[in-house]
Amino acid sequence: xxxxxxxxxxxxxxxxxxxxxxxxxxxxxxxxxxxxxxxxxxxxxxxxxxxxxxxxxxxxxxxxxxxxxxxxxxxxxxxxxxxxxxxxxxxxxxxxxxxxxxxxxxxxxxxxxxxxxxxxxxxxxxxxxxxxxxxxxxxxxxxxxxxxxxxxxxxxxxxxxxxxxxxxxxxxxxxxxxxxxxxxxxxxxxxxxxxxxxxxxxxxxxxxxxxxxxxxxxxxxxxxxxxxxx
Amino acid sequence: xxxxxxxxxxxxxxxxxxxxxxxxxxxxxxxxxxxxxxxxxxxxxxxxxxxxxxxxxxxxxxxxxxxxxxxxxxxxxxxxxxxxxxxxxxxxxxxxxxxxxxxxxxxxxxxxxxxxxxxxxxxxxxxxxxxxxxxxxxxxxxxxxxxxxxxxxxxxxxxxxxxx
Numbered sequence: 001x002x003x004x005x006x007x008x009x010x011x012x013x014x015x016x017x018x019x020x021x022x023x024x025x026x027x028x029x030x031x032x033x034x035x036x037x038x039x040x041x042x043x044x045x046x047x048x049x050x051x052x053x054x055x056x057x058x059x060x061x062x063x064x065x066x067x068x069x070x071x072x073x074x075x076x077x078x079x080x081x082x083x084x085x086x087x088x089x090x091x092x093x094x095x096x097x098x099x100x101x102x103x104x105x106x107x108x109x110x111x112x113x114x115x116x117x118x119x120x121x122x123x124x125x126x127x128x129x130x131x132x133x134x135x136x137x138x139x140x141x142x143x144x145x146x147x148x149x150x151x152x153x154x155x156x157x158x159x160x161x162x163x164x165x166x167x168x169x170x171x172x173x174x175x176x177x178x179x180x181x182x183x184x185x186x187x188x189x190x191x192x193x194x195x196x197x198x199x200x201x202x203x204x205x206x207x208x209x210x211x212x213x214x215x216x217x218x219x220x221x222x223x224x225x226x227x228x229x230x
Numbered sequence: 231x232x233x234x235x236x237x238x239x240x241x242x243x244x245x246x247x248x249x250x251x252x253x254x255x256x257x258x259x260x261x262x263x264x265x266x267x268x269x270x271x272x273x274x275x276x277x278x279x280x281x282x283x284x285x286x287x288x289x290x291x292x293x294x295x296x297x298x299x300x301x302x303x304x305x306x307x308x309x310x311x312x313x314x315x316x317x318x319x320x321x322x323x324x325x326x327x328x329x330x331x332x333x334x335x336x337x338x339x340x341x342x343x344x345x346x347x348x349x350x351x352x353x354x355x356x357x358x359x360x361x362x363x364x365x366x367x368x369x370x371x372x373x374x375x376x377x378x379x380x381x382x383x384x385x386x387x388x389x390x391x392x393x394x
Contacts, residue, residue: 053308
C-alpha cells in the first residue's frame, strides 16, 4: 500500500501545471494538437498508472477464480433478435437494432419553411450529411411531456439515425436505454389497455425484469413517416 | 532461429506486457483471452516459474509466471498483472491452452511492419523472444507464446494431459 501511494506521488500532473486545468500563461504545446488534456496520451498513461497499479481488492482472486471456472456463457442462439430500447415520454419502446445506424447527441434542427410539422421537425446535419429529423413522440402520438414540472428536460435526449432502404433519418427520443435480446416466443401480445394510436405501431411487448418494453413495427413507423411528408 | 510466422506486409496487433523495466508484445493472433489475476492451484515440486493451475471453464490450464521465468522476480499482485491465455501446439501436434501471467498488461499496440527489426543476438536459452519493434521510441520485443514451452514445461503439460 505504501509503495502504491508513493508511486502516485511521483506522477507529474502536467495537466494541472500547463494543461487545461492550469492558469499558466504558457500552456503545453501538445494542446495545439490534442485540444484537451483528456485526448492526450500523457494523461491516459498517468491514469493507467494510477488505476492499473492499484493493489488487488479483497476477494478479487477468488471471485475471478469462480467466474472462470463456470462454463462459458451461451453464444448466439438462432431465432433470437436484438432490439434497441429507448424512452419516449413515459413509454419504453424499441426498434430492431439492425436498422439503427448510430446514436448521437441532438443537433441543431433547421426548420423547413412552410413544411415543418410537429412530426417532421426539420433537417439536421449528421457528419456533414443532411437528414430529415422526426420527433418520435409526435409520430407515435405520445403526449406525455418530456419536461418535468420544474421545466427541466427529463432524461438524456438523443438522436437516433435509422435506416430505411437507402435512406437515413434522424429520430428524436428522450433517452436511449440499451439493447435487449429476445427469442421470438418471448414477444407478448399488446395489452388492450394501450391507446389505439400507439397500439397500431406495436408488434408486441417484451418483459425486461420489472419493465415492459414495446416493440415497434418499423414498417408501420416508416409508413407514418412518409405520410407526414405529404 | 525463431522467425515470425506472420505476414510481414501487414501491421501486427499485439498486447503489451512488462517484464522488469522492459516492454514486450505478444501478437493478438496467439491469444485466446486476457484474464484477470485469479487464485491458482499450486503445483508442488515444480520450477518456481510455474505459477499453478487454473480451472478455465472446466479445463485445467497451466499458468507460467513470465516475470520469474525471465528475471527471477515474481509478478506483482496488482490489477495490471493479468493472465494471457494462449493456444500452443505440443510436439505431438495437439493444441493446448497455456496461461502466461504477466505484469503491465495495459492495452494493445499496432506495430507497423517497417518498424520490425531483427535482434543481432539470438540466445538459445530464450527461444520465446522474437523480433524487435520500434514503437514510439521504445524497443518492444515480440514474444512467441509457443516457444515459452521448452523442455520441462512441455513435460509438465504432458503429465497433466495424462491425468485429465
